[in-house]
Every structure is written in structure tokens, then in C-alpha cells.
Amino acid sequence: MVTREDVENIALLSKLFVPEEELDGLTKSMQEIIDFADTISNAPASAEGFDNINNLSNVFREDEVVPSYPASEILKNAPEQAEDHFLVRNRE
Amino acid sequence: MGTIAAIHEKLVSKQVSCTELTKAYLKEIENANGELNAYVCVTPDEALQTAAAVDKKIAAGEALGLLEGVPMTLKDNMSTKGIDTTCCSKILTGYKPIFDATVWELLKAQNAVMLGKTNMDEFAMGSSCENSCFGGAMNPFDVNHVAGGSSGGVASAVGGNIAAYGLGSDTGGSIRQPASFCGVVGLKPTYGAVSRYGLIAYASSLDQIGPITKSVEDASIVFDAIAKQDKRDSTSLGAVGGETYSKLTNDIKGMKIGIAREYLDGVRDDVKAAVLDAAKVYESLGAEIVYFDLPVLKFALPVYYIIACAEASSNLGRYDGIRYGYKTAHYTGTHDMICRTRSEGFGEEVKRRILLGTYVLSAGYYDAYYKKATDLRGTIIKAFNDAFAHCDVILAPTVPMTAFEKGHATSDPIETYLTDICTVPVNIAGLPGVSVPCGFNEKGVPIGMQLIGKSFGEATILNAAYQYQQAAPEKFTDTKWGVKL
Numbered sequence: 382m383v384t385r386e387d388v389e390n391i392a393l394l395s396k397l398f399v400p401e402e403e404l405d406g407l408t409k410s411m412q413e414i415i416d417f418a419d420t421i422s423n424a425p426a427s428a429e430g431f432d433n434i435n436n437l438s439n440v441f442r443e444d445e446v447v448p449s450y451p452a453s454e455i456l457k458n459a460p461e462q463a464e465d466h467f468l469v470r471n472r473e
Numbered sequence: 474m475g476t477i478a479a480i481h482e483k484l485v486s487k488q489v490s491c492t493e494l495t496k497a498y499l500k501e502i503e504n505a506n507g508e509l510n511a512y513v514c515v516t517p518d519e520a521l522q523t524a525a526a527v528d529k530k531i532a533a534g535e536a537l538g539l540l541e542g543v544p545m546t547l548k549d550n551m552s553t554k555g556i557d558t559t560c561c562s563k564i565l566t567g568y569k570p571i572f573d574a575t576v577w578e579l580l581k582a583q584n585a586v587m588l589g590k591t592n593m594d595e596f597a598m599g600s601s602c603e604n605s606c607f608g609g610a611m612n613p614f615d616v617n618h619v620a621g622g623s624s625g626g627v628a629s630a631v632g633g634n635i636a637a638y639g640l641g642s643d644t645g646g647s648i649r650q651p652a653s654f655c656g657v658v659g660l661k662p663t664y665g666a667v668s669r670y671g672l673i674a675y676a677s678s679l680d681q682i683g684p685i686t687k688s689v690e691d692a693s694i695v696f697d698a699i700a701k702q703d704k705r706d707s708t709s710l711g712a713v714g715g716e717t718y719s720k721l722t723n724d725i726k727g728m729k730i731g732i733a734r735e736y737l738d739g740v741r742d743d744v745k746a747a748v749l750d751a752a753k754v755y756e757s758l759g760a761e762i763v764y765f766d767l768p769v770l771k772f773a774l775p776v777y778y779i780i781a782c783a784e785a786s787s788n789l790g791r792y793d794g795i796r797y798g799y800k801t802a803h804y805t806g807t808h809d810m811i812c813r814t815r816s817e818g819f820g821e822e823v824k825r826r827i828l829l830g831t832y833v834l835s836a837g838y839y840d841a842y843y844k845k846a847t848d849l850r851g852t853i854i855k856a857f858n859d860a861f862a863h864c865d866v867i868l869a870p871t872v873p874m875t876a877f878e879k880g881h882a883t884s885d886p887i888e889t890y891l892t893d894i895c896t897v898p899v900n901i902a903g904l905p906g907v908s909v910p911c912g913f914n915e916k917g918v919p920i921g922m923q924l925i926g927k928s929f930g931e932a933t934i935l936n937a938a939y940q941y942q943q944a945a946p947e948k949f950t951d952t953k954w955g956v957k958l
Contacts, residue, residue: 388828395786395831396793396808397824398816407828410886414829417887418775421845429851434664434678434903435710435928454571458797467795472805 383412475688476637477695479958480543484531491527491542494956495520495586498544501955502588502635508616509954511629511636513549513607514557515589520544523586530584539694541584546636548624549590550597551682552671553577560673561605562595564818565798574671575703576640576682583698588636591626595820596789597647597675599623600892601877604822609879612655613952614918618876621651627685628655634955638686638695642672644679645777646872646896649908652685653871653921656910656950658938659685660692661896663929664903665710667696668703676784679777679900688949689939692907693717696931714929721939726759728937731864733767736895740873747912747920748870754944755868755937763864769856770898772849777897778890779833779846785823786830792818825886850901857902861927866937870895871908871921895923905931909938910948 388408392399399407452465461468474482483489499517506512527542547553550560552570559565573581581587594604602625603609610625612618613633620629624641628651631639641648643661652659660683667682674680684695697718702711732752737745752762794800794814801813819827833842860867872892899906904925911922926934942949 383832387832391828391831391835394835395824395827396790396812396815397819397827398812407825410825411828411832413887414778414825414890415832417890418779418833418842421772421775421779421849422841424769424772424845424849424852427848427852429848429855431847431851431854433708434854435708437665437708450571455796457571458568460794460798460800469795469807469810471807473803473810 383408383415475690477539477543477691480637481539484542485537491524495524495544497956498588505633505635505954509611509613509629509633510608511591511610511626512589513561513592516556516587520586520588523584527584538583540698542586543637544586544588546588546591546627546630546639547577548593548627548641550593550642550673551577560596561593561607563606563799564792568797575668576699579699591630591639593626594623595823597623597642597644598822598826600650600889604820612876613954614656618878618918621654621876623647625651628652628657631657631685631687632952638684638691640682641685642680642682644675645781645900646893648683648685649871649896649906649923652908654876656919657685657687658689658692658909660696660907662931663905665708666700666712668706668709670703670705674788676781679781689935689942690721693721693935714932717932717935720932720936723936725937725940728760729763729864730755730760731763731765731860731867733765735767735770736869740870743914744870744920748922751911751922752868754941758940758944765860765863767856767860769853773853773898773901774894776846776849777901779842782826782830783834783843786827789827854902866934867925869923871923875914875918875920899925904928905934907934907938909941912948
């Protein structure tokens, strides 16, 4: 059962605001999707398990030093920047 | 002869210069894009610059690679240095990557002429392309129908001859489904065959880049060009199964083509009939049709949505209004700024999937949903492995229906999710799948079939697809749009 409180809590964790007028609709649609997802609860327990698709395992290699992108390039996409840093204001 | 070879032939025989060809494509984009809405960004300057370089090579009598000078497009979730890459989301408005995706680096090195970036469902989440912040791409066979999704723009552009080929990405069917809707070929490679570096992530354990083309040989040429190991993607292995192009003409006599009965459940009659007709074509070519059961398929769709949304909720955590893209105008404090930015920047479906993903990963629900789904993923992989002990290729519909009419897909999320039922199992199991046109419905809208292969079995499925194309060329018809070669 998905409740309004669940949706509010999940939204907070997801860093999303859900306007009050959308809360009931969203709770209903989440409930429908979760009901649908619940069909797997009837599935038999898996004997196989899963780690990753091609059974890859970690391999070690020598550390290679390569140039990084200049900060000025990276900052070109920032909404705000100052003195070679991303700028985050406390309020606007 | 496929479109790529035809263009190559025209360029090397100097019937047309690369600049003239590129201008012809750009002109047709101008004519068609108002209705098809396939392109969200057109890059004439870059395209003509590359075309000039190709013309210079031709004039100097230098040999030309097959992809050199061929006009193409990329889905708007592949990073292109200095060119807008938005995932068709408001939250990435104005974002210009400072690096190229590996696939684009590989094609650029072969002087591919990129005409622009193409439309998609926001962050590749959708099956109709209508979740795009630019509005949906339309079907070149009938503009009252959608192009499909999420790589709808690429499929629309290729079907509409305003790109010779394009690259899409496929997380749960996003290459194969729009290819099926638009009457073109779409290949989702084996997970790991193509580098994902520079592909903006949706669900990293499912995402894979692949070609959308007019013909099977074109899909093979492009796949061979992009299936390279890349140290910048730790899951990339390259073309483990070897190159595919030289194997297209192999005889398929004795090839065992499997049909899982579950893939035909709930499939519309016209689609089922077209797929079974294709099976008859295969029999006439000497292949053997084998029926079998794959009961675990009934869990594939919920498993897919749980895993995809869980991974998306984590991957999309990076959009915070600080480093790139959209940022809200008014806020009080950092938390408020991030929440407002994300709430204003993401569309409805993206928010729904982030919430769902957060839900299935949260304490109390993790074991019942995410853990159970990943366990079932192991069961699904084993079921496919067992099936491939009895057949070489699996034949299935690509989509249980044909292209939806405009506006139909967005009304009910569950109903829309169900359209992915035939495509998601391949992503869950990491297998290659190719969608090939195999007929038309009563309105003349295309039907697609899917050939699924063993891991890294691209050469086998493309071989089977090519033999079908040669035996049933009438299924590969053209549209009224675009450049006629």
C-alpha cells in the first residue's frame, strides 16, 4: 500500500517537490505501478543470483597519469561560477 | 545495395560531391522537419566543414572509407563536444559537452557527416517520443502516428531519408521499437559490445548504443565501426563475436530459429501473422523453426521497470542546478534550490521513474523489489542460455502492436509500459537483438520483427536478418520524404 506520506517521504529523498494538488494522483499512479511490480513476488526464488552481465571481474592496471580537463572548460556549463569554482548561493 | 554503400559509390565515382550531398540532406531537413520533428538541433556548419574535407580527399584521389562523407545523426543523449546535448529535457537546456562520446569520436575519425541531433523521450524514458521537451517525432509513414521511442527522432530521420543512418540507445527497446514503428532496421548490440562513454546514463546496466539504418547491411557496417573496446567504459569489451559484414551472405540452411510461445501472447493479430509469415520465409530458405516455452518472460517487464527505475533514480541524482543545465530562478537555501531545479527541470515521466526507483531502493522495500528483481535477472539469463541450447536465433515480434496514433501513448503509464514486453527481455539478459521490417498493418504502418541472438552473436542475427531482407525485399519500402539517391 503506497500512502500519501510514502510519496512525500520518497519525494524528499529524491529531492523533488510534489505540489499538494498532484499528491493524490501521484499516490494512485505509484500504487498502480507498485501493484504491477508486485507480480514478481509470486516468482519462484532464484537459484542463479546475479552479479553483472558478462561476468566481469576487477582487473588491475598500472596507474596512468593523463591530463584532466581545465577547470575553465568544465565551468563553462555551470549556471553560476566565481574564481574558478562552482558558485552556490544561499538564496536568490 | 544499402544506403551507405550507395552513397559511397556516388561519392567515389564523383556523381555527386560530398558538399552537394550534405546540402541536399540539409535542404530536406528544412522541408520535412516541420512535420517529422525528428531533429532538435541541426549543425550545418560542422556538417559542411566535414563534407569539404571529404571532397578534398576525393579530389586528391585518396581512398575513402565506407562511412566517410555519409550524412548521419545522433540521438540527443550522446555527448558531442561544443554541440547542445539535452536528452530532450529542460534540465539540460544549453548544455554543451566538453568531450565527445566514444561512438562519436570513432565515427568522426572516419569523417562521418553529422547533420544534427535527434529527438527522444526525455532521458530515454518513454515509448512514443512524446515525452520530449521539444514535442514528439512523427512517423514518416503517417505523420498522425508517433515515431516510437525513445530513439524516435533517429528512426523518423532515417525512415524519412533526412539522415542516411543514425545512432540510438536502447535500454528497454528504445532502438528496436521506433525502428519497428518507422519501417527501418534497429540493432541493439550485446551489453558491452559498444562503449557507453559519453552516453548520458539512464540505466547503466541496461543501456547500449546501436545503429538505426535503412538496411541490414548498413546496420552491420555501422556496428562493425562502433563495436570497439574502450578503456573509459569498464564494461566495454568490443566486438567479441568478431566483425559481421563479411558474414551477412552466409547460408542459413539448417539454422535453427526458435519461437518462444510466450512472445506471441497478447500480440495483435496482424503483427503475429506478419511474424509467422517471416517464419515461413525462413523455412523456405532452409532454416528450421523450433517452438519452445520461456515462462519466465512473464516476469521480465516488472523486473525491467524495477531495475531501470532504481538505476535511473541514482543516475539522475547528478542534476542539481550547480554544475550544468537548468537552475531555478528563486530559492531559499541549497536544498530548496536543488528541489526546485529538479521539480521544474524534469518532466512528469522522469519524475515518476525517479520516485519509483527511490521507492524500490528504500529501506523496507529493497529486498522485496530491487533484490528480488536482480535475482530474477539471473533466472531470465539462465532461461535464455537454456533456450539457445536448442536454437541459434530467437524470432519474436518487436512490439505487440504497430505505431500508436498521436497522443495515445501518454494517457496510462502501465498500458504504455506493456508495449515494451517483447523488447525488455533482451536488455535484462544483455543479449543482441535486431528489429527488421516484416509487413504493414491495414493503414500501411510498418510491422517489425525481432531476431535475438546469443551473447555477442551479432554476426548470426545480422546474417539471418540479411537473408530475410534478400528474400522479402517488398517489406523494406521507402517513404515519400527526404533525399532520394
